[in-house]
Amino acid sequence: xxxxxxxxxxxxxxxxxxxxxxxxxxxxxxxxxxxxxxxxxxxxxxxxxxxxxxxxxxxxxxxxxxxxxxxxxxxxxxxxxxxxxxxxxx
Numbered sequence: 001x002x003x004x005x006x007x008x009x010x011x012x013x014x015x016x017x018x019x020x021x022x023x024x025x026x027x028x029x030x031x032x033x034x035x036x037x038x039x040x041x042x043x044x045x046x047x048x049x050x051x052x053x054x055x056x057x058x059x060x061x062x063x064x065x066x067x068x069x070x071x072x073x074x075x076x077x078x079x080x081x082x083x084x085x086x087x088x089x090x
Contacts, residue, residue, distance in 0.1 A: 001031065026064065
C-alpha cells in the first residue's frame with residue numbers, strides 16, 4: 001500500500017486463515033478502502049478432505065464475499081504439508 005501498488009492481489013491460504021478471512025485486515029479502515037479499490041483480489045483455500053485447492057475471486061464491500069471459480073486436485077504430499085502448516089478451524 002505504501003509503495004503505491006494498485007494491481008491485482010493474490011492471497012495465500014495461510015494468510016487467508018491467519019487474517020480470519022481478512023476480517024482483521026478489514027478492521028483497519030485505511031486498508032479496507034485500499035483493498036476495495038484494487039482491480040482484482042483472488043485467494044486459494046484448501047479442502048484437505050477432498051484433496052482440492054479452491055481458487056476464488058474476492059470482493060470487499062461492507063463484507064468479504066468469495067466466489068469460487070476453479071478447483072485443482074492436490075497430491076497426497078501437498079495435503080500432508082498443508083495439514084502440518086494450517087491450523088485447524090476454530
